[in-house]
Amino acid sequence: MIQLENVTHAYDGRVVLNDVSATLAERRIGLIGANGSGKSTLARTLNGLVVPDSGRVLVDGADTREDVRTIRRRVGFVFSNADTQIIMPTVAEDVAIGLRGNGLNREETADLVDAILRRHGLAAHRDHPAHLLSGGQKQMLALASVLVTEPEVLVCDEPTTLLDLRNVGIVTETLRALEQQVILLTHHLDTLVGFDRVLVMDDGRIVFDGEPKAAISHYVDLIGARP
Numbered sequence: 713m714i715q716l717e718n719v720t721h722a723y724d725g726r727v728v729l730n731d732v733s734a735t736l737a738e739r740r741i742g743l744i745g746a747n748g749s750g751k752s753t754l755a756r757t758l759n760g761l762v763v764p765d766s767g768r769v770l771v772d773g774a775d776t777r778e779d780v781r782t783i784r785r786r787v788g789f790v791f792s793n794a795d796t797q798i799i800m801p802t803v804a805e806d807v808a809i810g811l812r813g814n815g816l817n818r819e820e821t822a823d824l825v826d827a828i829l830r831r832h833g834l835a836a837h838r839d840h841p842a843h844l845l846s847g848g849q850k851q852m853l854a855l856a857s858v859l860v861t862e863p864e865v866l867v868c869d870e871p872t873t874l875l876d877l878r879n880v881g882i883v884t885e886t887l888r889a890l891e892q893q894v895i896l897l898t899h900h901l902d903t904l905v906g907f908d909r910v911l912v913m914d915d916g917r918i919v920f921d922g923e924p925k926a927a928i929s930h931y932v933d934l935i936g937a938r939p
């Protein structure tokens with residue numbers, strides 16, 4: 713469970729998170745809001761990528777300010793642009809890098825890598841250069857490389873933004889089927905169908921917190937009311 717307690721954060725003196733408090737316990741949580749409303753910054757506080765100026769973020773009671781290594785293992789993060797996340801030359805190497813240092817031998821590592829590549833439709837691309845994959849395949853690789861580390865929570869920052877409609881569907885279905893808690897930031901509002909809870913952000917605050925339909929309707933009204 714993740715708890716945000718009076719989280720405030722500013723960039724260059726401009727407040728982008730303004731006294732945000734929330735307890736994130738549901739399995740499927742969406743986070744929506746206009747560009748620049750603070751979603752990514754909030755998401756980045758959840759695994760210590762951003763440490764708030766004041767307030768605190770607790771992951772199963774551990775403070776992101778103090779225990780970032782443990783928290784990074786528990787909370788995986790997937791970025792919208794997979795190119796920024798793929799770091800190794802080949803597909804298999806990129807997945808394997810996440811397993812480094814966990815005591816597995818080469819064979820065990822290869823077995824795990826192969827299993828996760830099969831699960832995410834990438835087995836045929838095992839030894840291909842990662843940068844030659846299609847946009848959708850790259851996003852699946854980024855997802856696979858995080859999931860192989862078995863995080864308890866997966867934070868996905870607009871993982872479908874750069875994808876065509878078919879790949880939006882594939883990534884959405886993959887996220888839907890995961891065991892772990894998923895916190896999904898998205899502008900693709902229909903990917904939130906069936907979610908337990910959706911938070912709407914505006915100007916650094918959570919301005920609505922409820923079931924998807926009501927949250928989306930609140931967001932649409934909010935945007936509609938803008939000059």
Ligand SMILES: Nc1ncnc2c1ncn2[C@@H]1O[C@H](COP(=O)(O)OP(=O)(O)OP(=O)(O)O)[C@@H](O)[C@H]1O
Nearest residue numbers: 723724728745746747748749750751752753754913
């Ligand atoms: N590293 C940074 N340095 C300075 N300003 C930043 C930084 N990251 C974000 N910002 C600013 O903080 C504000 C909130 O940005 P953030 O990315 O959290 O919003 P967002 O809701 O995720 O937006 P989008 O939907 O466009 O991704 C924006 O005005 C952005 O320009």
